[in-house]
Structures are given as structure tokens and as C-alpha cells.
Amino acid sequence: xxxxxxxxxxxxxxxxxxxxxxxxxxxxxxxxxxxxxxxxxxxxxxxxxxxxxxxxxxxxxxxxxxxxxxxxxxxxxxxxxxxxxxxxxxxxxxxxxxxxxxxxxxxxxxxxxxxxxxxxxxxxxxxxxxxxxxxxxxxxxxxxxxxxxxxxxxxxxxxxxxxxxxxxxxxxxxxxxxxxxxxxxxxxxxxxxxxxxxxxxxxxxxxxxxxxxxxxxxxxxxxxxxxxxxxxxxxxxxxxxxxxxxxxxxxxxxxxxxxxxxxxxxxxxxxxxxxxxxxxxxxxxxxxxxxxxxxxxxxxxxxxxxxxxxxxxxxxxxxxxxxxxxxxxxxxxxxxxxxxxxxxxxxxxxxxxxxxxxxxxxxxxxxxxxxxxxxxxxxxxxxxxxxxxxxxxxxxxxxxxxxxxxxxxxxxxxxxxxxxxxxxxxxxxxxxxxxxxxxxxxxxxxxxxxxxxxxxxxxxxxxxxxxxxxxxxxxxxxxxxxxxxxxxxxxxxxxxxxxxxxxxxxxxxxxxxxxxxxxxxxxxxxxxxxxxxxxxxxxxxxxxxxxxxxxxxxxxxxxxxxxxxxxxxxxxxxxxxxxxxxxxxxxxxxxxxxxxxxxxxxxxxxxxxxxxxxxxxxxxxxxxxxxxxxxxxxxxxxxxxxxxxxxxxxxxxxxxxxxxxxxxxxxxxxxxxxxxxxxxxxxxxxxxxxxxxxxxxxxxxxxxxxxxxxxxxxxxxxxxxxxxxxxxxxxxxxxxxxxxxxxxxxxxxxxxxxxxxxxxxxxxxxxxxxxxxxxxxxxxxxxxxxxxxxxxxxxxxxxxxxxxxxxxxxxxxxxxxxxxxxxxxxxxxxxxxxxxxxxxxxxxxxxxxxxxxxxxxxxxxxxxxxxxxxxxxxxxxxxxxxxxxxxxxxxxxxxx
RNA sequence: GCGAGGGUAGCCAAGCGGUCAACGGCGGCGGACUCAAGAUCCGCUCUCGUAGGAGUUCGUGGGUUCGAUCCCCUCCCCUCGCACCA
Numbered sequence: 001x002x003x004x005x006x007x008x009x010x011x012x013x014x015x016x017x018x019x020x021x022x023x024x025x026x027x028x029x030x031x032x033x034x035x036x037x038x039x040x041x042x043x044x045x046x047x048x049x050x051x052x053x054x055x056x057x058x059x060x061x062x063x064x065x066x067x068x069x070x071x072x073x074x075x076x077x078x079x080x081x082x083x084x085x086x087x088x089x090x091x092x093x094x095x096x097x098x099x100x101x102x103x104x105x106x107x108x109x110x111x112x113x114x115x116x117x118x119x120x121x122x123x124x125x126x127x128x129x130x131x132x133x134x135x136x137x138x139x140x141x142x143x144x145x146x147x148x149x150x151x152x153x154x155x156x157x158x159x160x161x162x163x164x165x166x167x168x169x170x171x172x173x174x175x176x177x178x179x180x181x182x183x184x185x186x187x188x189x190x191x192x193x194x195x196x197x198x199x200x201x202x203x204x205x206x207x208x209x210x211x212x213x214x215x216x217x218x219x220x221x222x223x224x225x226x227x228x229x230x231x232x233x234x235x236x237x238x239x240x241x242x243x244x245x246x247x248x249x250x251x252x253x254x255x256x257x258x259x260x261x262x263x264x265x266x267x268x269x270x271x272x273x274x275x276x277x278x279x280x281x282x283x284x285x286x287x288x289x290x291x292x293x294x295x296x297x298x299x300x301x302x303x304x305x306x307x308x309x310x311x312x313x314x315x316x317x318x319x320x321x322x323x324x325x326x327x328x329x330x331x332x333x334x335x336x337x338x339x340x341x342x343x344x345x346x347x348x349x350x351x352x353x354x355x356x357x358x359x360x361x362x363x364x365x366x367x368x369x370x371x372x373x374x375x376x377x378x379x380x381x382x383x384x385x386x387x388x389x390x391x392x393x394x395x396x397x398x399x400x401x402x403x404x405x406x407x408x409x410x411x412x413x414x415x416x417x418x419x420x421x422x423x424x425x426x427x428x429x430x431x432x433x434x435x436x437x438x439x440x441x442x443x444x445x446x447x448x449x450x451x452x453x454x455x456x457x458x459x460x461x462x463x464x465x466x467x468x469x470x471x472x473x474x475x476x477x478x479x480x481x482x483x484x485x486x487x488x489x490x491x492x493x494x495x496x497x498x499x500x501x502x503x504x505x506x507x508x509x510x511x512x513x514x515x516x517x518x519x520x521x522x523x524x525x526x527x528x529x530x531x532x533x534x535x536x537x538x539x540x541x542x543x544x545x546x547x548x549x550x551x552x553x554x555x556x557x558x559x560x561x562x563x564x565x566x567x568x569x570x571x572x573x574x575x576x577x578x579x580x581x582x583x584x585x586x587x588x589x590x591x592x593x594x595x596x597x598x599x600x601x602x603x604x605x606x607x608x609x610x611x612x613x614x615x616x617x618x619x620x621x622x623x624x625x626x627x628x629x630x631x632x633x634x635x636x637x638x639x640x641x642x643x644x645x646x647x648x649x650x651x652x653x654x655x656x657x658x659x660x661x662x663x664x665x666x667x668x669x670x671x672x673x674x675x676x677x678x679x680x681x682x683x684x685x686x687x688x689x690x691x692x693x694x695x696x697x698x699x700x701x702x703x704x705x706x707x708x709x710x711x712x713x714x715x716x717x718x719x720x721x722x723x724x725x726x727x728x729x730x731x732x733x734x735x736x737x738x739x740x741x742x743x744x745x746x747x748x749x750x751x752x753x754x755x756x757x758x759x760x761x762x763x764x765x766x767x768x769x770x771x772x773x774x775x776x777x778x779x780x781x782x783x784x785x786x787x788x789x790x791x792x793x794x795x796x797x798x799x800x801x802x803x804x805x806x807x808x809x810x811x812x813x814x815x816x817x818x819x820x821x822x823x824x825x826x827x828x829x830x831x832x833x834x835x836x837x838x839x840x841x842x843x844x845x846x847x848x849x850x851x852x853x854x855x856x857x858x859x860x861x862x863x864x865x866x867x868x869x870x871x872x873x874x875x876x877x878x879x880x881x882x883x884x885x886x887x888x889x890x891x892x893x894x895x896x
Numbered sequence: 897g898c899g900a901g902g903g904u905a906g907c908c909a910a911g912c913g914g915u916c917a918a919c920g921g922c923g924g925c926g927g928a929c930u931c932a933a934g935a936u937c938c939g940c941u942c943u944c945g946u947a948g949g950a951g952u953u954c955g956u957g958g959g960u961u962c963g964a965u966c967c968c969c970u971c972c973c974c975u976c977g978c979a980c981c982a
Contacts (some may be wrong), residue, residue: 217976218899224978248982294980319980329982337897338980411981529977599923601909608908612922619935680936684910687920692908701937739940762915772939828940839962840914864938884948888915892948 008589012727016113016167024743027074029500033515034072037063038495040524040532041125042432044104045085048111050564050571051525052608053581057724058561058603058680059523060117064093064723076119076498078125079105082133082487084162087423096452097423101128108229111582115590116607116726118743119431119886123501127490132497134446135507136489137428137538141439146546146626150194156416158188163191164420176290193427193483194414197538201226201410203552204537213815215604218529224306225530227411232394235403236303236330238314241268244303247325247409251401252393255382258343258584260303260314261296263322264289270315272299279316287318294319294342305330306401308383317342333372340372354390355380363387364428374565415535417486422452422459424484431604432471432478441472447480470749485835491532492539495519495554505791521680522555523603529560557660559680562606564597571609591725592618595785598682598714598724599690616883621728624693624721626733627700628714658699659706661856665695666713667750668757673720674747675754682724689720702863711736716748742841759845763888764857771892772859780896783867787893788858790851791885792862792874794820795830796844799887802834802842828882833886844888854890 004506019025021498027034041061042052056077063075079101086104093100105126127130143149157166157176161183171178176185184198197204208219231249238244238260246260250757262269265289273280282297300499303314319338320329333343334352349401354377363380366373376390398404418427426447428440438449450466453459460467460482473480493507499516500509518540524532536554543549550681563570566577584593596617601607669692675684696713699705715736722729722742733742767788775783798814807813811831815821823830834841845853851873858869874882877891885891 215900217900221977224899227978227981229981246982250982289980292980319982321981324981326982331982336982338982341980409981411978526976605909610908610922616921623936683920691920697937759915764914766948772948774947776940777945777949779948837914843914844915889948894947 005623006589008727009586009590009753011731012114012116014591015727015730016116018051018730019118019741019743020113020313022741024741025075025120026122027072027076027120029416029512031072031074034074035065035066035521036074036495036519037521038076038498038519038523040522040528041080041491041494042108043080043083043085043102044108046104046107048108048115048581050579050581053115054522054564054597054603055525055561056112056115056117057079057597058233058559058682060115060726061594061598061682061723062521062523062680064118064726064743065747067743068719068745070715070746074123074498075120076123076125076397076501077112077117077119077121078123078498079127080487080491080494081126081128082107082484082490084164084421084423086107086437090452091331091454094454098128098452100245101423105558109491114585115581123498125497125501126496127487127494128450130446131502133425133490135493135497136425136485137440137445137447138442138507140485140489141445142546143542145440146542148196148199148542150196150414151191152194153189154192154194154416155187156190157185158190159183159185165192165416172805176670177784179567190418192416192418193429194416195489195538196416198410198412199226199697200541202413203541204534206410206814207537207553211558214555215558215560218526218533218558218560221529225412225534227409229409231407231409232398232404233326233407234306234330234398234401234405235305236328238268238303240302241271241301243401243403244268244328245326246328246330249409250331250332250390250394251397251404252376252379252388252390253332253335253353253380254305254307254330254397254401255385256332256334256351257305257307257312258333258344258349258351259312259331259339261317261320261331261342261671262299262314263320263327264316264895265322265404266327268328269316272301274615277540282316287316289318289321291318292743294345295339296342296346298346302668306403307397313348315342315346322486323413334366334373337372337376340368351381352377353380353382357389394819415538417484417489418483419749420458420482421484423450424487425489426460427481427483427485429481430469430471430478431481432474432476434476435471435473435478437481438471438473438478444472449476460484471655478770488531488535492535493520493543493557495536495869496543496549502531505522510548514548517549517551517554517678519555521557521559523561524561526560539715558591559603561603562601564609565606566609584614588618589612589621589727591621591728595621595686595721595725597650599686600683602681604684615852620690620693621725624699624717625728625732627693627697630736631700631710631714632735632890634735635711656706657856658703658859659709660852661859662695662699662705662713664757664760664856665692666716668761669751670716670720670748671752671754671757674749677723686722686724689717692720693717698860698863702859718742719748756845756849759888760849760853763845763850763853766888767854767857767890767892768864770889771865771894773893774894777892780894783865783894783896784863786861786867786869787872787877787881787895788854788869789863789872789877789885789891789893790847790854790874791887791890792882793847794823794827795885796847796887797832798827798834799841800843802838803843810838829883830886847887850887855873 035060039055062072065545067073081101086101089100090097127133157171159166159178161181162178165722166185171185175487178185205228208222211219229249231247232251233245233247234251235243235245264283269283273283279297286295294317296315299314299316301314302311331339333339333350335354350368352365352368355365356377363378365380379385379388380392398406410756427448428447430438430440432438450463453462455462467480469478469480492691496508496513499513503509540554541552544552571578592614596614669688673685673688718729718732719742726743798820801814802810805813814831820827858871861869881891881893
């Protein structure tokens with residue numbers, strides 16, 4: 001670690017206290033439409049990890065940037081405070097989830113403050129408080145009233161380790177493991193509460209197209225998850241069981257259906273199993289829906305193909321899933337891979353009815369002996385439908401077959417929210433023997449959690465006194481529902497609660513929510529791409545439909561931030577490669593940690609933590625502080641001189657040129673960095689800013705700087721850095737003699753033409769490089785003078801003509817200009833060059849601008865080669881030198 | 897299998913039709929400073945070249961174009977998500 005004098009701990013504490021004192025990050029209720037910047041609230045696990053730090057540095061930097069630009073900003077923080085880990089921790093430590101959770105919150109709040117995150121803590125929300133979760137209950141009742149809640153017996157995913165039900169989304173991978181503990185998930189039948197998200201499937205799906213501020217990956221993942229497929233439902237009559245509906249996307253292949261298959265848990269399969277030992281045995285012992293092999297058993301029944309009237313055998317097959325489609329399907333082995341595999345195994349006819357579109361002549365049946373032909377094509381052997389294209393045939397068949405109707409299938413299931421755990425929102429329902437399940441009336445909310453009981457099962461079940469109640473409808477004895485809600489319910493609307501966190505009459509202040517929502521910039525991990533983000537969209541749409549919310553989408557712009565890795569690997573406790581933010585803050589300070597992270601990579605990309613990188617970031621801040629302090633120290637005596645009437649310091653003419661270079665660079669940096677901040681590409685904004693620091697340092701090293709310019713540069717740097725490194729920025733802002741907080745200072749502005757800046761920088765850079773090349777290639781040891789000659793005006797004119805001209809003979813066109821023609825051979829030569837490069841030409845700066853740019857950058861060249869540099873206009877140069885000069889590329893003469 | 901995003905010099909990584917031998921960082925090399933080291937600063941870091949030049953490069957093979965790292969197609973590889981989905 002460095003030994004120099006940047007006492008980050010003191011600086012950071014000082015400004016954290018000052019911000020707090022001055023309420024800098026408070027958003028008053030009466031602001032009109034603040035820029036709403038939000039990071040996904042954390043689960044209070046007890047410690048901030050690098051992922052949190054990155055997430056919240058992104059939102060904080062953006063919020064600070066917008067605030068400095070003059071926006072009102074809403075940047076709140078809260079706690080996703082319900083959940084299983086608290087319960088487990090409480091059991092282990094013999095405490096209770098509430099105390100444990102609040103301990104964790106306290107620790108993490110301190111850590112967040114030590115990072116310098118500027119939150120409006122007055123809007124803090126904590127989902128495990130009755131103040132908050134009563135509104136989960138209220139919303140549940142409202143959903144119930146709107147018929148969006150359903151109680152049904154359901155086969156649910158059950159984690160034996162967590163002793164709870166899991167949503168489909170919480171079951172991971174082919175092995176079906178619990179997302180929390182990786183235990184294999186089992187199936188159980190339970191009475192469950194469901195939110196009917198499928199009612200919104202179309203809305204949720206179609207609105208994705210308009211979420212232009214979201215990453216494509218997330219949008220695509222949500223589309224996949226909803227999984228809408230258009231097809232048809234069609235009935236096959238099964239003897240003695242009546243019509244059975246099957247869903248198919250390929251009704252055009254119906255003439256090739258050679259068997260019918262039922263899921264093992266289809267009602268008919270179960271009925272058959274009762275009277276047929278072999279079917280029973282298959283369902284109970286052999287069926288393996290997870291296996292690769294499609295297994296099945298013949299039922300001896302036949303089904304009537306509604307298109308052909310043909311009788312086809314009915315199987316019970318384990319590759320048919322009861323929760324996909326209708327749990328029954330018409331099987332067309334010739335045109336479906338799964339059906340093909342099953343048919344081969346069971347020796348069922350494979351009958352092709354779709355042929356590839358023929359180039360000419362008659363369609364020919366494809367070879368489906370070994371492999372199904374699954375593409376669309378032209379129907380064959382399909383009676384009156386033969387010759388139709390698949391697409392058209394689907395329409396016609398759906399129309400013509402009596403029992404067929406167009407239908408859509410979704411992969412999205414209703415959202416089961418019941419959890420058999422203690423630490424969650426009690427589902428506000430009372431079970432009455434006479435009335436059945438009854439909603440707890442609004443005036444009796446919240447249903448508060450009873451004291452925690454340390455027991456093996458569900459503590460709510462054990463809380464006898466709490467459980468026994470009376471029925472709100474009939475007044476008879478009744479029992480409370482003992483399940484609690486999935487914590488994703490809490491997070492589905494928390495962003496609305498921040499708008500009016502203490503409101504006692506409603507979950508959120510409608511009018512203000514209408515003004516303030518949606519969240520302008522939401523930032524969080526990609527792991528929430530489906531669950532949290534989909535549920536939040538669902539809630540928002542329901543609230544729009546029934547509660548007068550005027551927004552149908554919660555998050556306008558979404559940024560899925562990348563991971564912080566170590567040597568290309570995700571940090572994890574089990575790998576033991578975790579870098580502790582706390583250690584970094586202690587050793588280098590929050591500013592260093594934040595700055596390092598933001599400059600390391602674009603926010604959405606993964607990047608490697610690097611101790612060297614952190615050190616060099618720290619050194620950068622230290623040097624910057626040194627520069628500011630030195631400047632202020634040297635400015636004081638100068639100011640005294642000025643005041644004593646000895647007059648302003650006389651700037652040498654040479655200095656003016658340098659100052660104009662520095663000035664231009666300041667403008668360029670401000671403009672570019674601002675655009676990059678706007679884009680959340682902090683890495684690029686910071687690179688520009690650091691480049692400017694380098695320029696300023698070179699400036700001050702080279703000459704006595706023009707005070708106004710130099711100070712303007714330092715001041716710009718401090719403010720450009722303030723969103724990311726806020727503490728040291730405050731310190732330097734103060735050192736530079738400013739009153740007030742940099743957090744509330746005005747963002748620097750500069751009007752530049754980015755195209756001009758790039759041309760100017762390019763010209764200077766190319767020229768410097770050319771000089772280096774010449775010195776190197778020519779082996780010039782010690783140059784004594786460098787002359788840089790700008791091209792004559794007529795060449796710029798010629799270039800412009802060449803760009804605009806579309807004449808075949810450019811030379812002719814050029815020569816029609818008398819002032820070019822006068823140049824004789826030189827004009828002809830340059831015309832040849834232009835002709836050759838014809839298509840690649842682009843406009844440069846004008847001769848005066850090029851001269852000025854080079855003149856102001858001459859000091860960089862003098863400094864580098866330690867030789868005087870003369871930037872010369874064409875008019876003042878000798879003929880020989882001019883030959884090599886072109887627009888964008890001055891002639892260079894080096895003396896040694 | 898389907899979908900999304902990628903493959904750029906030793907490594908990380910920007911660029912996304914001409915100003916590109918290709919920004920920036922790391923690593924390496926040389927120089928300044930120093931008794932020395934570190935830090936800092938200045939260069940170099942595809943090949944050849946005694947005046948800014950030439951040659952060969954951006955996963956593979958084709959194509960479009962006066963011109964392609966950048967656009968289109970084929971294939972190979974990586975990462976992520978979904979998947980016996982009817």
C-alpha cells in the first residue's frame with residue numbers, strides 16, 4: 001500500500017456525515033416526476049458482497065449523475081426481508097427470524113453507508129414488517145375479488161429439505177433440484193393458492209415487444225417462459241369414454257395419425273388402471289417421464305380419427321405430459337420425432353402425409369423410415385386436402401373438422417404462492433367447516449405473524465392460539481390458513497411502495513405513483529430475468545386494470561449487470577475466492593472500490609477483480625488529490641500578488657496556444673463523458689476523465705499553467721468523477737474553494753461537435769505518430785528542430801471538389817478551377833492521388849483549423865522530442881516542403 | 897434440438913463499411929528520475945524498412961462492395977436460457 005497522504009477513512013466518514021446532516025439524498029413528496037433509479041433490493045443476508053457493491057454503485061453513480069444534471073431523483077433502498085434463510089439461521093442460533101433479520105439489516109445498512117451510496121433512507125421499506133406485508137394481504141384479497149386467485153389441489157414441487165413447496169421457476173435443471181439447497185425436488189398433492197398469471201399471458205407476452213429499454217436476452221427469456229404456441233384442439237372419440245381433446249400444432253398431419261396417446265395421469269389412464277393390471281403396473285412402475293426412452297402400454301382401446309374416421313390404437317405413454325397441452329395427443333410418427341421413436345419401438349405404422357415442397361412436378365413422399373420429416377410441406381395421401389400447403393391445410397382442417405378449434409397453448413403456469421413456512425406473509429384466509437375458505441376482511445388486516453416457535457414442521461401450524469379463530473362470515477369456529485406467501489409477492493410491487501412508504505390507507509399513493517412511475521432505470525442481476533421481472537410486470541398490469549395505476553409496465557430501462565469474478569470464476573464461498581468489500585473499503589476506501597469497478601468494464605459485462613487494478617485506481621485518486629492541493633497552494637500566493645496590485649500574470653503567447661489546447665480537451669472530455677454517463681457506459685466516461693487528468697498533469701509539468709484554464713480542468717474532473725467517487729470529489733470540490741456539495745453542484749457542460757473533436761484529436765495524434773516514425777526510421781538521434789507545414793488552401797478545395805464530384809474524370813473537373821490549374825504539376829499529382837483514393841475520401845478540418853490545432857498541440861511534440869516545433873502555414877513555407885503536405889496530413893521537416 | 901449473445905494481437909478488451917496494424921488496460925522491453933528498489937513519467941511491444949513506406953492480420957470458407965474486423969451466407973467453437981412442449 002502506498003504511504004502517501006490520502007486518508008480515505010477520514011475523508012469518507014466526514015462526507016457521509018455531512019450528507020446525512022444535510023439530507024442531500026432526500027426526495028420530497030412534492031416533486032413532480034423524479035428520475036426513478038432503482039437497484040434490486042437485497043435479501044438481508046448479513047453482508048454486502050461484491051455483486052451488491054457493483055449493482056448499487058451503478059445505480060448510485062447514475063442517480064448522482066442525474067441529480068447533478070438538475071433532475072429530481074428518487075433513489076431508495078429497502079429489504080427483501082422475508083425468506084427461508086432467516087428461519088434456518090434462527091433455528092441454528094436459537095433466536096428468531098425477526099431479530100436475526102433486523103441484525104442483518106443493521107449491518108448491511110452500515111456497510112451501504114460506508115460505501116457512500118446516496119439513498120433516501122426516509123423511504124426505506126422492510127417487507128417483513130406488518131406495515132408492509134399487510135399490503136401483500138390486501139393485494140391478495142383484491143386479486144381474489146377480481147377472480148385472479150384460485151385455490152386448487154395441485155401437484156406441487158416439494159423440497160424435502162426446505163420442507164416447502166417451490167414454484168416451477170424455483171426448480172432448476174433437468175435433475176429438478178431446489179434452487180436454494182440443490183435437493184432433488186419431489187411431487188406432492190396439496191391444496192394451494194394460485195395467482196392466475198396465465199390470465200395475463202398474452203398481455204405479458206405482447207408487451208415485451210415494446211420494452212425497448214430492456215436487454216434482448218431478458219426479453220427472449222420471458223418470451224420463452226410464457227411459451228405461447230398457436231395450434232388447434234381437436235377431439236378424438238375413444239370407445240366407451242367419449243371424446244378426448246388433444247392439442248396439436250400440426251393438424252395438417254392428422255391423416256398420418258396412427259396412434260393416440262394419453263399421459264399416465266390422464267383421468268382416462270387412471271380409470272383404465274383400476275380395471276387393468278398391466279396398465280396399472282405401467283403407470284406405477286414403468287412410466288418414467290424423465291427418461292430418454294418413450295415408454296408406453298397398449299390399452300386395447302381405439303380412438304376415432306375425426307378426419308379419416310379411422311380407428312387407431314390408444315396407448316398410455318410416459319412421454320405425454322399431463323401439464324402440456326391437454327395431456328393427450330394424436331401421434332404422427334412420420335412427422336414428429338418423439339412419435340417416430342415410439343412407433344418404431346412399438347411397431348406402429350409410420351405413414352407420411354407431408355411431402356417437401358417440390359421444385360416442379362408432383363410432391364413425393366419423404367423417406368420417414370429412419371427419421372421423421374418435421375418441416376412444413378405439401379399434403380399427400382390426405383384425401384381432399386392433398387396438394388395443400390401445410391399452412392393452408394391447418395386453416396382448412398381446423399375449420400372443417402367439427403370438434404376442431406384454433407387454440408393457443410402456453411408454457412406459463414399459474415403462480416403457486418403457498419409456502420409451508422413461517423417467515424413470510426400469512427395468507428389472509430380463514431378456513432371454516434361450513435363456509436370453506438373465507439378471505440379475512442380488510443378491516444381485520446394485517447394478519448400478523450405469531451411469535452416464532454422453534455419446531456420441525458411449520459411453526460404456524462404449531463401456533464395453536466393464533467390458528468384458532470372465528471369465521472368472518474358465520475362467526476363459527478374456524479382455523480387460519482397456515483401457509484405464507486412466496487416472497488416474490490413482496491418484490492412484485494415494492495417499487496410502488498417507495499413512492500409513499502408510510503401510507504396507512506393504501507399500498508401506494510395512486511396519484512403520486514402515476515406521476516413518479518415507471519422506474520426509469522432498474523438495475524439488477526440476470527438471475528431475476530424471469531421470475532421477479534415477470535411477476536412485477538404481472539402485478540403492474542393488474543394494478544393498472546383494477547386500481548387505476550396509469551402504467552402497465554414497471555421498468556422502462558433495465559440493466560442486467562455482469563458478475564464480478566476472480567480469475568474468470570464466479571466468486572463463491574465454496575470456492576473460497578471471495579473478495580470482501582469490507583476489506584477493500586478499509587484498505588483503499590469506498591471511492592477506490594467504486595471507481596475500480598466502474599472503470600473495469602461496461603456494467604453488463606463480467607469482469608475480473610484485480611488487486612493491481614485496485615491499487616492503480618487508488619494511486620490515481622491520490623495523484624489527483626496531490627494535483628489539486630498543489631494547485632491551490634500555488635494559487636494562493638498568486639492571488640495575493642494580484643490583489644496587491646502587481647497586475648495579472650503576463651501570459652506568454654506560447655502559453656495561450658497551450659491553454660487553448662487544454663481548453664479544447666476539457667470541452668471534449670466533458671461532452672464525451674456526459675454522453676457516456678447518459679448511456680451508463682461509465683467505463684468510457686471514466687477513461688475520458690482520466691485522460692484529461694493526464695493531459696492536465698502534462699500541462700502543469702511542462703509550463704506554468706494558465707490558472708483559469710487549469711482550474712477549469714480540475715474542477716471539471718472533480719465533477720465528472722463525483723458520481724463514481726463521491727467522497728474524494730467532495731473533498732477536492734471543497735479544496736478548490738467551492739461552497740456546497742459537489743453532489744448538488746451543476747454538471748459541467750460543453751458545446752462541442754464530436755466529429756470535429758475526433759478529427760482534431762486524430763490530426764494531432766497522427767502527426768505525432770508520423771514524427772515518431774520518421775525519427776525512428778531515419779535514425780535521428782537528436783532532432784534540433786521540427787517544422788510542421790499545413791497544406792495549401794487549394795488542396796483543401798481540391799479535396800472538397802473530389803468528395804462532391806461524381807464526374808468520371810476528376811482531374812478534368814479539378815483543372816476547370818483556375819486557382820487549382822495554376823498549380824501545374826502539383827495540381828496534377830495531387831489530382832492523381834485524389835482520383836486513386838476517390839471513394840475513401842472524407843473531409844478534414846479546414847486549413848486554419850488544422851493550423852490552430854497543431855499550433856496548440858505543438859508543446860506536446862516539443863516536450864516529447866525536446867526540440868522546438870514550428871507550425872507553419874502554407875503561405876509561409878517553401879515550395880519543397882509543400883509537396884508532402886495534404887489536408888489532414890501536414891508535411892514534416894526534421895532537422896538534426 | 898430451439899433461442900439469445902459471443903469468437904479481435906501474449907492476456908483482458910474497444911471498434912461494428914473507408915481516417916484500422918486496429919482505442920484502452922495488464923504483462924513484457926527500453927529510457928528519465930533514484931545510491932538502489934518501488935512509485936511516477938516518457939516511449940516500444942505482427943514482419944521488413946536510414947523520412948512518415950511495404951507486406952501479412954481481427955474463428956473457418958464463400959459472397960456483396962471501388963473498399964469488410966465491421967454487412968450477407970456455410971461451417972467450427974464458447975457462454976447463457978429453454979427443452980420428451982404435442
